[in-house]
Amino acid sequence: xxxxxxxxxxxxxxxxxxxxxxxxxxxxxxxxxxxxxxxxxxxxxxxxxxxxxxxxxxxxxxxxxxxxxxxxxxxxxxxxxxxxxxxxxxxxxxxxxxxxxxxxxxxxxxxxxxxxxxxxxxxxxxxxxxxxxxxxxxxxxxxxxxxxxxxxxxxxxxxxxxxxxxxxxxxxxxxxxxxxxxxxxxxxxxxxxxxxxxxxxxxxxxxxxxxxxxxxxxxxxxxxxxxxxxxxxxxxxxxxxxxxxxxxxxxxxxxxxxxxxxxxxxxxxxxxxxxxxxxxxxxxxxxxxxxxxxxxxxxxxxxxxxxxxxxxxxxxxxxxxxxxxxxxxxxxxxxxxxxxxxxxxxxxxxxxxxxxxxxxxxxxxxxxxxxxxxxxxxxxxxxxxxxxxxxxxxxxxx
Ligand SMILES: Cc1ncc(COP(=O)(O)O)c(C=O)c1O
Numbered sequence: 001x002x003x004x005x006x007x008x009x010x011x012x013x014x015x016x017x018x019x020x021x022x023x024x025x026x027x028x029x030x031x032x033x034x035x036x037x038x039x040x041x042x043x044x045x046x047x048x049x050x051x052x053x054x055x056x057x058x059x060x061x062x063x064x065x066x067x068x069x070x071x072x073x074x075x076x077x078x079x080x081x082x083x084x085x086x087x088x089x090x091x092x093x094x095x096x097x098x099x100x101x102x103x104x105x106x107x108x109x110x111x112x113x114x115x116x117x118x119x120x121x122x123x124x125x126x127x128x129x130x131x132x133x134x135x136x137x138x139x140x141x142x143x144x145x146x147x148x149x150x151x152x153x154x155x156x157x158x159x160x161x162x163x164x165x166x167x168x169x170x171x172x173x174x175x176x177x178x179x180x181x182x183x184x185x186x187x188x189x190x191x192x193x194x195x196x197x198x199x200x201x202x203x204x205x206x207x208x209x210x211x212x213x214x215x216x217x218x219x220x221x222x223x224x225x226x227x228x229x230x231x232x233x234x235x236x237x238x239x240x241x242x243x244x245x246x247x248x249x250x251x252x253x254x255x256x257x258x259x260x261x262x263x264x265x266x267x268x269x270x271x272x273x274x275x276x277x278x279x280x281x282x283x284x285x286x287x288x289x290x291x292x293x294x295x296x297x298x299x300x301x302x303x304x305x306x307x308x309x310x311x312x313x314x315x316x317x318x319x320x321x322x323x324x325x326x327x328x329x330x331x332x333x334x335x336x337x338x339x340x341x342x343x344x345x346x347x348x349x350x351x352x353x354x355x356x357x358x359x360x361x362x363x364x365x366x367x368x369x370x371x372x373x374x375x376x377x378x379x380x381x382x383x384x385x386x387x388x389x390x391x392x393x394x395x396x397x398x
Contacts, residue, residue: 002187005349006143007111007219007337013085013319017395018070019335020335020336020339020354020356021335021357023060026038026039026346026351027040029041029058030271031057032046032049032056032057032248033046033051033056033057033137034046034049034054034349034373034374034375034376034379035056035312036371037293042164042374043349044346044349044350044351045349045350045351045375045379045382045383045386046351046372046375047350047351047369047370047371047375047383048244048351048368048369048370049248049370049372050212050213050244050245050248050370051123051244051245051248051372051374052080052216052217052244052245052302052326052370052371052373053216053217053222053245053291053292053295053298053299053302053372053373054298054372054373054374054375055216055245055246055247055248055288055291055295055298056247056248056374058247058288059205060291060374061166061284061287061288062284064283064284064285064286064287065280065281065284066280067283067380068088068279068280068281068282068283068284069279069280069283069322069374071087071279071283072088072283072291072335073279074278074279075275075278075279075398076276076277076278076279077275078275078276079271079272079273079274079276079278080265080271081109081147081265081272081273084275084276085276086276086279086282088279088282088283088286089107089276089282091275091286092107092276092277092282092285092286093105093107093253094365095107095286095289095290096253096255096289097143098254098353099221099223099289099293100215100223100226100238101223101232101233102238102255102256102257103256103257103258103261104255104256104257104258104261104262105253105254105255105256105261106253106254106261106264106265106268106271107252107276107277107282108251108252108253108254108268108270108271108274109250109251109252109270109274109275109277110241110243110251110252111139111210111239111240111241111243111252111253112137112138112252113271113274114138114239114240114252114253114254115136115138115139115141115142115151115210115239115252116141116142116145116269116270117139117142117264117268117269117270117271118136118142118154118208118237118239118254118264118268118359119142119143119146119148119177119179120145120146120235120268120269120351121178121263121264121267121268121269122260122263122264123147123148123175123177123333124147124148125147125148125149125354126173126174126175127149127174127175127176127177128148128149128150128151128168128171128173128175128176128177129143129146129148129149129150129151129175129176129179130151130152130153130154130161130164130165130168130176130178130179130205131143131150131153131178131179131180132152132153132155132177132179132180132181132184132206133153133183134150134155134181134183134186134187135179135180135181135210136181136203136212137396138210139179139181139210139254143285148170148173149173150179150334151164151165151167151168151169151342152164153370155184156188156192157190158192158195158196158199160204161171161178161196161352162199162367163204164242165178165199165200165202165205166203167207168203170204174204175205175307176200176204176205176206177180177205177206177207177208177210177237178196178199178200178206178208180193180196180206180208180209180210181210181211181212181213181214181326182199182208182209182210182211182213182214182218182224182226183211183212183213183214183218183225183327183333184213185213185327186329186355186359186360187320187321187327187329187365187366188323188325188326188327188328188329188362188368189211189220189321189322190214190225190228190229190322190323190325191209191225191229192229193207193209193225193226193230193231193234193235194229194230194234195245196231197231197234198233200234201234201305201338206236206237207231207234207235207236207237207360208235208236208238208239209224209225209226209238209239209274210238210239210240211225211226211238211239211240212239212240212241212243212244213244213327213365214228214325215238215240215241215244215245215246216244216245216289216292216369217245217298217299217302217373221292221293221294221298222245222292222293222295224238224240226238236256236257236260237254237255237256237260239252239253239254239255240252240253240255241253242281242285244284246286246288246291246292247284247285249281249284249285249290250281250322251277251281251282255260265347271330274332280343284321295373297328298373299373301373302326302372304377305326305350305371305372305373305375305377305380306324306325306326306371307324307330307385308373308377308380308381309369309380309383309384310324310328311368312380312381312384312387313328313330313384313387314323316384316387316388316391316393316395316397316398317391317397317398318331318387319331321366326370326371326372327368327370328366328367328368328369328370328371329366329367329368329369330353330366330368330369330387331364331366332354332365332366333363333364333365334363334365335354335356335357335365336358337365337394337396338354338356338365338366338367339354339356340394341354341367341390341391341394341396342354342367344347344385344390344391344393344394345367345386348386348389349376349382349386350382350383350386352367353367353368354366354367354375355367355368367394369383372394377391389398
C-alpha cells in the first residue's frame with residue numbers, strides 16, 4: 001500500500017466526526033416493523049423505515065419468499081441474459097407493468113441501478129435531460145453517466161422548468177427528458193406532475209418519474225404519484241423499488257413503453273453486468289404487489305397516522321416541512337442539533353435518524369420521520385410525547 005493513504009482516510013474520518021456528521025449504525029435484532037427490538041434488548045417505536053404499508057414482515061410475503069427459495073433455490077449465479085431469467089422474473093416484470101399501466105417492465109438489483117442505467121441507454125449527446133434540483137442521488141449519478149446535455153431546474157419551480165426547456169430547445173437538442181422524483185425523499189413533497197406533463201407536451205419532452213416513495217401507498221391501489229396527481233399515462237417512464245413499500249427487501253424496476261424496455265434489456269449496463277434478483281426476493285415482491293394493490297385498509301391507517309403525527313408535532317411547536325405524504329421532516333438547522341435530538345429520542349424509546357450534509361444541504365439538518373401503517377395510534381402518541389419532552393429538554397421547542 002502506498003504510504004500515507006490510510007492516515008489520509010483516518011484524518012478524513014476524524015474531520016467528519018468533528019463536524020458532527022458521522023453516521024453510526026445501531027443493531028436491530030428483530031424484523032422490520034412499527035416496533036423493533038435492538039440488539040441491546042431495548043424495544044423502540046420505529047419512525048424511520050420506508051416500510052410505509054408495514055409489509056416488511058407480512059406473513060404471506062414471507063411464505064411466498066420461502067416458496068420461491070424452496071422451488072428455485074438460493075440464487076441465480078448469472079445475469080439475466082446468460083442463464084439468470086426465471087419464469088418468476090418475467091411474472092414480476094409483467095405484474096409491475098400491469099400495476100403501473102405500462103407495456104412492460106425490467107428488473108434491476110436496486111432502483112439505484114435502474115436510475116443508473118436509464119439515461120445513458122436512452123439518450124445521446126444530441127439529447128437533453130432536465131432534472132429537478134432535489135432529485136435523488138441515483139438520478140444525479142445516472143444523469144452524470146449519460147452524454148446528454150444537462151439542465152437543472154429549482155425544485156418544483158415550473159417557471160424555471162419552462163426556462164430550461166426553452167433553453168434546451170434553443171440549443172437544438174433532439175429528444176428531451178424531464179426527470180423528477182414523484183415524492184421528494186428528503187422533503188416529502190409531491191412533484192407537480194400534471195403541470196410538468198403539460199410543459200413536456202408544449203416543448204416536446206418525455207417525463208420520467210422516480211416513484212420509490214409512492215409506489216404501493218399513494219394514489220388509488222397505491223399506483224403512485226401519476227395516479228395520485230391525475231397525470232396518469234402522460235408520465236412516460238416510471239422507476240421504482242421493491243426495497244420500500246413493496247415488502248422492503250431489495251430490487252428496482254423501470255416500467256415504460258415496449259421499445260424503451262426492449263432497448264434497456266439490450267443496453268442498460270447495470271442490467272447486463274449484474275446478477276439476477278434472487279428467487280426468494282422475486283417471489284416475495286410479486287406477492288407484495290398483490291397485497292399492496294388491495295391494501296386500502298393499510299393506506300387508510302397510514303393516512304391517519306400521518307395526520308395524527310403531523311398535528312401532534314405542530315401543536316408541540318416543532319417546525320415541519322409542509323406536505324401530506326408520510327414523510328414528515330422535523331427541521332433543526334445544524335447537524336449537531338439533529339444528532340442531539342435523535343440521541344434524546346433514542347433514550348426515550350423512539351428510533352429516528354438525523355439527516356445532515358451531504359444527504360441534505362448544510363444548515364438544513366433534520367430528523368426525517370416516516371409514518372407506517374404498522375404503527376398504532378398508541379405508538380404515534382408515544383412518539384409525539386417523546387418528541388415534545390426531548391425537544392423541550394434541548395430547547396428546540398418552548
Ligand atoms: C427517490 C429514490 N430513488 C431511488 C432510491 C434507490 O432505491 P434502492 O434502494 O432500490 O436502490 C431511493 C432509496 O433511497 C430513493 O429514495
